[in-house]
Amino acid sequence: MASSVRAGPRLRRAVASGELARLPAGLRAELEAALGSDGALVPFSLLRRLHGALREAGSPLYLHELLEGSEIALPENPELVARLERIKARLANEEYRRMTRNVTGQELNRYGTLADFGRQVRSVKAVVITIFNFIVTVVAAFACTYLGSQYIFAEMAARILSAVIVASVVGLAELYVMVRTLEGDLGKL
Incomplete structure (x- = not known):
């Protein structure tokens, strides 16, 4: 003192x-x-x-x-000096913890965390697979109807018209199923 x-x-x-x-x-x-x-x-x-x-x-x-x-x-007291240094260090640590309390190490950048990026990639992957599946189904329906109608119709125009009608019906059915699926997924959010 x-x-x-x-x-x-x-x-x-x-x-x-x-x-x-x-x-x-x-x-x-x-x-x-x-x-x-x-x-x-x-x-x-x-x-x-x-x-x-x-x-x-x-x-x-x-x-x-x-x-x-x-x-x-102030008198030179090594115990007092050491105690003051410990108190200063503790206060500095408390201030550092207070300042960094809401900072996470998962920050990828200013757009979001790494987990958000993974969710977005999975979502884009699901959309790409769904679109690819839709296109393959419609093209396959068209091809099967076009090749199968050769036994029923002799003219090329009738074969193409029947293939377009069947592909359109299959495409509309696919779209209906996709919309119902998206409705269910959006309902969960």
Whole structure:
């Protein structure tokens, strides 16, 4: 715990110039002795007495003005220094945790996480497979009807017309099934 102050230039100047002449001689001598020593450490007890003497004398000087530029002298205590360092480190860690509380390591970029990207790829893959399946089914229905109708119709126009009608019916049936499936998937969302 601090018990003294390292005197600043304002307090030294006040003692050297005689601004404190109204103070009791014993107090002035004690103050001069404290300022004359190495490091110029002034104990708090002496500062309390100086404050009381300034008030009694009705001096225009105030203690806070005299202590301007002074520093509190902390004793060198390795245990205290280590404890302060631990407290500083703990506070820094708490502040870091508070700042990074809502940050996740899964960020891919500003568009979303890696899991979102995987879901989007699976969704696109499902759509591509569905479209490919639709096209293959309609083309297969057209080809089967065109080749099978050669036994019924002799003319090319009738064969093509019947193949287009069957492919259209199969395509509409496929679309109906896809819409019902999408309705079910969208209903789950």
